[in-house]
Structure formats: C-alpha cells, structure tokens
Amino acid sequence: MSIPAPLIGLSSGSAPALGAAELAALTLRLGGTVVDVRAGKGHAWEDTGGLDAMRAAGADVCFVGVSTVLGDAAHPPADCAALPWLEQGLPVKVFAADGCTAPGRIDLTLAQIGALAERTGDPGLVLVETHQGYAPVGELAELCRQAGTAVLLDTLGLARIAPDPLSAAGLLAPWTTHAQVKGFTRGEASTSRHLPLAAPSAMPTRPLLSAVGALRTVTVESRAPSLPEDTALLRQWFAPDREPAETGLTADPVPEEEISHETRRHQ
Numbered sequence: 001m002s003i004p005a006p007l008i009g010l011s012s013g014s015a016p017a018l019g020a021a022e023l024a025a026l027t028l029r030l031g032g033t034v035v036d037v038r039a040g041k042g043h044a045w046e047d048t049g050g051l052d053a054m055r056a057a058g059a060d061v062c063f064v065g066v067s068t069v070l071g072d073a074a075h076p077p078a079d080c081a082a083l084p085w086l087e088q089g090l091p092v093k094v095f096a097a098d099g100c101t102a103p104g105r106i107d108l109t110l111a112q113i114g115a116l117a118e119r120t121g122d123p124g125l126v127l128v129e130t131h132q133g134y135a136p137v138g139e140l141a142e143l144c145r146q147a148g149t150a151v152l153l154d155t156l157g158l159a160r161i162a163p164d165p166l167s168a169a170g171l172l173a174p175w176t177t178h179a180q181v182k183g184f185t186r187g188e189a190s191t192s193r194h195l196p197l198a199a200p201s202a203m204p205t206r207p208l209l210s211a212v213g214a215l216r217t218v219t220v221e222s223r224a225p226s227l228p229e230d231t232a233l234l235r236q237w238f239a240p241d242r243e244p245a246e247t248g249l250t251a252d253p254v255p256e257e258e259i260s261h262e263t264r265r266h267q
Contacts, residue, residue, distance in 0.1 A: 007062065012035065023059075024058055026227075072097045
C-alpha cells in the first residue's frame with residue numbers, strides 16, 4: 001500500500017546567509033518545493049523580502065519557527081498573539097517546556113496555544129518540536145492529546161531526548177505532520193556534529209521517518225556540506241507512490257555547483 005509522498009525542501013537553518021529569493025532558488029535547483037524558516041535568529045530571509053519573496057521565487061513555505069516556549073511564563077499569550085510572520089493556514093513551530101502539562105502550568109500552555117491558533121487558524125497548525133532541553137516524548141504526546149497540537153519531528157532532537165528514537169517516533173506518529181532531518185553519528189546523538197544523511201557512521205534516518213508514516217513535509221536542516229546529496233536522497237525515498245518498504249540507501253549525485261559558495265561558507 002502506497003502512502004502520500006511528503007513535499008521535500010530545505011530549512012533556512014541550512015543556509016542562514018541566503019536571502020529569501022536565494023533560499024527559494026537553491027531549494028528549487030535541488031529538486032525541492034518547500035522551505036521552512038526560523039524567525040528571530042538573524043537568518044537573512046527576514047530582511048530580504050520575507051515569506052512573500054520566497055513564494056514569488058517559486059517555493060512554498062511549510063512553517064515558520066519561533067522562539068516561543070509553551071508552559072514558560074516568559075512567553076505570555078499576548079506575546080504569542082503579536083508574533084510577526086504568522087498567517088492563517090501557515091503552521092508555526094514552537095518549543096514546549098518540560099512540565100508544560102503539569103497542573104500548575106497547563107492553563108498557561110493552553111492559553112498560549114489558543115493565542116497561536118487564533119493566528120494560524122487551528123491548534124493543529126501549532127507544531128511542537130522534539131528538542132533537547134524541553135518536554136520529553138511522553139509529555140509531547142500528552143500535550144497533543146489535550147490541546148490538539150501537532151509535532152515537528154526533528155530527528156537529531158528526538159534522538160537526544162529518547163533512548164529509543166525509533167519507538168519514540170512511533171509513539172508520536174499520530175500527531176507528527178512535519179519532519180526536519182540531518183545526519184548524526186549513531187549512538188552519539190548528544191555530541192555528534194551534523195553529517196550527511198548517507199554517511200556510513202550516521203544513524204539511519206529512513207526508519208525514523210517510516211515509523212511516523214504519512215508526513216506533509218520533510219526538510220533538510222543541517223550544517224553538513226551535503227545539501228544536494230541529502231535532498232536527492234529524500235527525493236528518492238519519497239518518490240510519488242513509492243511503497244513504504246522501498247527505502248533506498250543511495251541518491252543520484254547532484255552537481256557540486258548546485259550549492260553556492262556563500263551557502264557552504266555559512267554551514
């Protein structure tokens with residue numbers, strides 16, 4: 001039985017020095033169609049036309065990441081409601097504090113989600129990232145059950161908060177709609193630098209994504225100098241109507257010149 005293929009693309013975190021139109025152009029040259037962006041981190045897309053410029057250049061924006069932490073009083077609902085770049089129908093990616101569903105904090109957490117959902121149009125468009133230092137896997141699942149939020153599965157982030165990331169991916173599968181990927185050393189997630197997805201020492205990424213099932217988008221968010229290879233590998237894995245068992249381990253080469261010198265310099 002085939003599953004719908006997710007849209008493939010890049011994160012602004014992979015090329016923070018590229019302007020909005022340049023990031024879109026790089027994504028399209030590598031065969032992708034979508035871009036995820038991080039706001040408030042000094043990435044060049046914000047000062048070079050923003051979301052409109054990326055869309056005008058031909059790329060879709062799949063979500064905007066912000067610094068909001070659910071369950072943290074430093075991010076009150078009023079601030080959530082006033083965040084830039086949020087739009088109706090566009091997912092927003094946030095973090096969730098460890099303990100965000102505790103009795104003394106759940107009211108704040110739900111109010112924050114409500115404020116964000118007013119901007120996006122639905123709590124299911126509030127994506128909570130798997131990330132070290134924040135809520136553990138079980139609490140992320142409980143948050144989604146209570147609040148109707150979704151999960152952004154960051155593969156390295158998941159491996160850093162779960163001893164068994166494959167089982168954790170399966171636990172979060174009912175709520176996971178988007179994924180960010182990068183290669184990292186098998187068994188050394190807490191200290192690993194970013195690696196190409198196909199590096200011999202890298203933890204296999206495809207089984208993690210398979211454990212989730214259907215995804216809307218998968219983006220490469222990596223400082224490894226392998227964006228063409230990583231994007232090509234994702235495109236191979238997720239060719240339209242590919243059977244889930246057909247994972248593949250290699251990718252067709254993409255010319256080195258597909259990544260600009262400026263992009264590599266800042267990875």
